Structures are given as C-alpha cells and as structure tokens.
Amino acid sequence: GQQLNQSPQSMFIQEGEDVSMNCTSSSIFNTWLWYKQDPGEGPVLLIALYKAGELTSNGRLTAQFGITRKDSFLNISASIPSDVGIYFCAGRTYFGNEKLTFGTGTRLTIIP
C-alpha cells in the first residue's frame, strides 16, 4: 500500500537542540496530521492541519501544510528527553473519508 516519504529516517540529537522533519507525497491531501508513537503504544495525535499554507503550533511543536498540498513539515524546538519516539505524518484526501495514509516514520533519539 501507499506510504508517504518521511525524512530523515532517523535523527540523533542532543537535548535542547531543535528538530526538523518533513513528509512528501505524490498525491494531494486536504488534511495533514502528525502523530508520535512510543514503544508499546498506539500513535498519539500531535497536530492537525486543514488548509494549504497553514502554520500551527502545539507548545514546542510547529507544523506547516505545504502550499502544493503534497508536503508537510514538523519542527520541535528545544528538545527534551520525552520527545524520544517515532514521528509519523499522515494524510487524508477529503473530509469524511476516515482513511489515513501514513508516512514511513522518523525515529528521534536524544543523546545524553
């Protein structure tokens, strides 16, 4: 099945650093979502984006819906240990269609 391309695949950073990751698709999406998944848990929604060009923040997290509707970006500022995990983007084609297409994931590790 289709999966969105996320980069980087993994990141090793020090506590306090900023993080940037992105997600690209060959198809247009009308909604972009960012999730975080911890070991042994299901994905937890971080940010939802509904309009092309939209920039939305949730605490230290900021995400943008690309103008082309084929990409999205997530930034995490001043990383802390609990930011460790796998981050997934997900796209939805139209409102009312619950099917989410997920990205391949970005694994974030914080080096002590």
Add this chain to the structure above:
Amino acid sequence: ETGVTQSPTHLIKTRGQQVTLRCSSQSGHNTVSWYQQALGQGPQFIFQYYREEENGRGNFPPRFSGLQFPNYSSELNVNALELDDSALYLCASSTALEGAETQYFGPGTRLLVL
C-alpha cells in the same frame, strides 16, 4: 472516560490458522478503523466500520474481515494466516462527523505468524 482497548496484547499463530482480534472503542465513538503496522513501517489502513457496516477498505485481501457490534466494539478476523501477516494491529475509534483528527488509537495487538 475509557480509552481504546485491544485484546489480546500479543498472539502467536502458525501459518494457515485463523485469528480474531478485538477492540473496544472509546466511550461515545461510533466508528472504528483498523490498521496493520509492519515492523519499521507506518500503519496501513485495512478498513473502517461505522454503525456496524464497512465504510471503506484499504488494499487488503478478502481474508481480512471485520465486524462491528451494536456497542461499537469491533473484531478483526484474518483467515489463512501468512508469514507476512506478522505485524502490530491497531484499532482507532472516532466520531464520524468530526473527522479523522479525532481518531484515538489503542495500544495494538502484536501478532506473530510462524
């Protein structure tokens, strides 16, 4: 408020067997979606149930089937298990009218097929 729960947490089956996975949706949610997450991959949409009827299906063969009950809990059934069916199976519940952003995921059932 009770979150999404799934059972069992882990399961080991052999090739050719059948398996049933269960999901209890979050209180007040009438829609359940099932996803398969292979190791190192993102979740892949299997199907969704709304008011006991299938409401959308991903690229999975007919041996993947499901049910939704009047209390909105759901089952995922997989027949004739194959080695590639080994994965984490996630269910997510939501209220249909509010859209996918309200999907709450359970912890998943990890299935190993030998």
